[in-house]
Amino acid sequence: MQEFEPKIVAFVCNWCTYAGADLTGTSRIKYSANVKIIRFPCTGRIDFMILMKAFENGADGIIVSGCHPNDCHYSTGNFHARRRWIVFRNLLNFAGIETDRIQFSWVSAAEGFKWADVVNNTVKKIKEFGPNESYKQIAVSTLFNEEGATHE
Amino acid sequence: MSRIGVFVCHCGENISATVDCEKVARITGELKGVEFATDYKYMCSDPGQTLLKEAIKEHKLDGVVVAACSPRMHEPTFRKACAEAGLNPFLCEMSNIREHCSWVHPKDDLTTEKAQDLVRVMVEKVKKNKALNSIKVPVTKTALVIGGGIAGIQAALDIANCGHKVIMVEKLPSIGGHMSQLSETFPTLDCSQCILTPRMVEIAQHPNITLHTFSEVESVDGFIGNFTVNIRKKSKSIDEHDCTGCGLCTTKCPQKKIPNEFERGLGFRPAIYVPFPQAVPNKPVIDRENCTYYIKGKCKVCEIVCPTKAIRFDQEDEIVEVAVGAIVLATGFDVLKSDYFPEYGYGKYKDVIDGLQFERLASASGPTQGEIRRPSDGQIPKKIVFVACAGSRDPAKGIEYCSKICCMYTAKHAMLYKHKVHDGTPYVFYMDIRAGGKMYEEFVRRTIVEDGTHYVRGRVSTIYEKNGKLTVKGADTLMGGIPIEIEADMVVLATAGVANHGAEELAQTVHVSYDAYKFFAEAHPKLKPVETNTAGIFLAGACQAPKDIPESVAAASGAAVKVAALFSNDLLTRDPLVAVVNRQAPPVYSSCVGCFLCQSVCPYQAIEREEIKNRNGEIIKTLARVNEGLCQGCGTCVALCRTKAIDIHGYSSQQVYTEVMALLND
Amino acid sequence: MSDLIKKVTQLLSDKTIDVFIGYEKGSADRIRATFTRTPEQAGKLIFDASCTQNLAGFLLKHEVKKLGKLGILANVSALRSIMQLASEFQIKDGEVLALFPNADNSFTEFTDFHSIEAYLETTDVGIKSEEQEMITRLEAMTVLERWAFWNKEFEKCIKCYACRAACPMCYCHRCTTDVNQPQWIPVASHELGNLDYHLMRAMHLAGRCVNCGECANACPMDIPLNLLTYQLIKPIHDTFGATAGMKADAVYALSTYKPDDKENFII
């Protein structure tokens, strides 16, 4: 059987990490193709619910990344995001969701190498975790396949 | 049903080398709502853009996805092209299949599949895009210059001479900055004061410039074109209008033994003082920490002798609110504190001084009237050692950068010393000589060849006092690292230039970012050297990194041009990617419940309270409203809002939600 | 005649308030909220150990507000609810008169926020020990065990939204659950819809929950919902130094920050 290729979504801020990932490209540093980026203006914009949606739609792992503290293009967006994540991780963990499937990081526009590392390490980690079974069991998509009329 | 056009760019070989662009176009062309899909060698080229424009017209496209390089590179290009073809530019999105795909992955199916995914995501996003119109905001054509050193002075004069109002804020009682402390300047050795003071006077007299000395910026609100700044005018304890600057008070003040900051502690000043003879404004301030009256409650000699009764002991700080359209930061730099060099005995031995102190000794207006006499006993030092890189390029001191100006001023110091003490012997310990710049290398040569300065390549390990002499221990790395000991009469440390004290706080007050060394950060190291990441705020001089005078002046003029350009229009056009609070029909009005938890997350104070009233003027509901002039579109409020009453154009909940779904359901 | 009845009769007859929200005897051994509008009605007011319901939620109910100036029998949870609602601009100072039951069956009258704040400073606002034990027990489990635990609980959920309706902090007219552009939370009460709903709600109550336990009490399917929000109280207090419902002008823990907020998971 072939190796498990995890689906990983990256939610990154436009000013630091997205630019950092651009630099990874300009520097031709190679990394795993499992990760696909969705651009946000700022980590402060990243709603915890979008992370839940990613898991529900079949993500095995998530990367959230933005500007280092004090570097936020909007000066404080990442500070607010950080608080939100601290709380959200607590909640997820208590609810029985593997918080380590979400990799939070600060990657600046200058850290092309770091971005590649973050991606590769996350892919490696998620491969060790295996598919996100807990969520796959309850994902909406299960309804799609479920048999029709039931009494319960 | 949407009519979306997909344009896959080969970027020559850059993309097509690893991604099967033709396949990407073919597959994504099958997506629901995609009307037209093609691939092309160079989408950004003229023919490429023409292809795009014609497709928009021919297929009546209502959305465009260009799969090419990073949107940070060409989004403006393609949005402009769409606009020219009559499609609202905000209905155009880019898939980054170069930086984020072809350049970072090998040539295989996975890479092409990823490219397809990235395009599919944008196709779905574009379906949710809304046509938007750019926002126009008025520009207040007054600039604020923070810092009255040579950089600030240059920027202020340039802006003012373009016919715009300038407000200058200087922390100290006089403008002039470090340059006013210098004796003579490399590489021409013309006297610093002589070239600087006319400019200082010009500032004071310029009809377009308002000067606030002994003042600091308290707060900055607003955004590009529309800043509101509060300036704290610290109490000078004198009435500037009544005071004629006769200076009688300063001579009569009984308190005379206060170390003079301007002289770097090499001289003394009274409690009521003018920092230096050519100060602008040339009017004294009372140093309340050291004034007998403020300490003991009695004295008031100055008040008694003042012919115009200008002394105001009860004067309080004053807060001035000003409206400005742009801000230039020119707060300069500082030099390392003495406690950095225990091994050099700086601060311990009177005759170990720093470069600025040497400038004062060499200055005709200095404590020694320009004679090089050592602080301890006023003797003329016959043997003098200059230590370059004192702190700079020294990870151990936490300063890895090169302070850049030291090589040159050390050479200048050695030269000045020789010119003044003909029988003296100057030594210079250095790591490398960095003399890039017009006439710089020649200048250093002269110091070495004509003035016979002994340059020793190597670091000084320790300096200690032995029978009245300063023993300088070092090694000559060019002589195979043989140990050297020099018994010097005086040592001058070319201490590293560091960020000004309080730079961090100021950065947070004006909302600009700063680097690891607390120097203010430019928007781009090469292409935007005088801009900051905060629109409307610019950098001039050494507050960004150590700079010499010509560099500071050049940067200042650069910043001034940016300001002038901004002021060249009455209206400023901004991207409409801002947050909005939804509105609905009565009786709901909006799903906003007016909890205003969003108010404190907004970095730009863009969230206002809106009261909805009935015909009788009674308040029915209070809800949040986003001031689209202030909003910079970070979206932090959006993520916080429990009722999802706030959304943001360009990154709306609908859009990001669909992106996630499209990405994961292939 | 009890002190309570005396006091309320007084407040109503001298028109200090128009309505008093208190407790009366309910079905079987239950108690229920009652809205006393005339001195005559005051007679049926009761207060005893069983009167634990947090009545503060009613302060925002449209039809109750319309009755006029409100008085309320407020236990610690209710007082904290009032503080939290005040910090979210839902109640103005002086709008509500609160009667707080002291241990000696006397009642303290709170007419302004300041006095409530002063009182709360001296009060233990922690969660009950049995609730803490339950949380500790869950925290001791492995992640997958916890997942199984909550799945079993959420399976029972029928999305009647009694938790939301009973929560004094769930006063939004349009809950995220009711947002359908996009449909963040599946409306259906299948496992996913339930999980999403409860996580979303817990997150929205993080730093706002005053641990009154109404959500769990209200749940007809007996799901221990309160634990979800309760277990966030400690980290929020320890990391950010914030406790909900203590000050009327408090800044919400999640809409402020410290540059040096501690975390150990961001690389």
Place this chain on the structure above:
Amino acid sequence: MEKELKILKYTDLPKLIERFRSQGYPVLAPIRKDKVVEIELVESLENVALDALLSTQSAKKAAFPKVEKVLDFTFGKADVKQTAVNPEECKETILFGVRPCDASGFKSLDAIFGETPKDELYLKKKEKTTIISFSCPIADEYCFCTSVGGGPGNTAGSDLQFTGISKEEILVEILTEKGAKLATMFTDLLIDAKSDIDKSKFLADVKVVFDVNSVVEKTTASFNNTALWLEQSLRCIGCGACAFVCPTCACFDFQDEQNTKKGVRLRLWDSCGFSLFTLHTSGHNPREVQSQRWRQRIMHKFAYMPEQLHVVGCEGCGRCSRACPVDMNIKEHLTEIGSQIVLIA
């Protein structure tokens, strides 16, 4: 059909479930989950909560579950392919150990879903459900079945009804063809019962507290009695607990759950207690305040249904009162309505 009376031994009860299962019938029965009693698929009699007064939720889920798929769809390039769920697919199922009020509760649902256009999905499931109810030996202060025409031994809606008549014996009433057909699976365990058995001796005593006809009359007449509805509902917090545990509440909502490629259409329970229940897109809400929603709940069961479907939409099971977080007690409120003096035009 003529009802038959049989006797079954308690000790044989487990065999019934075994046989139903071995014949491939899914069996739904009340089971305990901590403090709540749920009706779920069971494999054997053990942990079937026969002693429970009532299940927390009603048995309506057997034919009207809280979430039910009605449609699958997939998006093509230009069209949407749909496949509706086929009602015929549902299995013959046995609803075991529920109470008479659960069984009779289906009267209302049958009436509502039987209206044209007929709701095949419900009707098929109902048709394929055989109900074995257990009469009530106990009742509590929330029960008022006798006031709405039911009772602890009411056989309406049941196919078989079991009544414990001693420690060892159960009286089995075979009430319908469906019931008889099912009974053939355990005829060998049944012996004939004496025809003069007085079942009522073994039933709980539930007092009649109001006259249903006058309640119906007065409810109908009270539409404009705003004060009454406001008074009763001041403490109502507008959740849906009452509706969701109710055996006769039939309101539902359709929701599509989809991604960018495909989706399902679901039928979900809804409640007139929710403020969004009647909210129009325009922002207008004909039932703007909670008292109007409370009025709707009562009027629907005691005015509109009797008038239009000739059934009272309430079985007196009292579940809504037990579930209500703020102790709205329907028995009390109906008594109040019934006892008011109003002019019947």
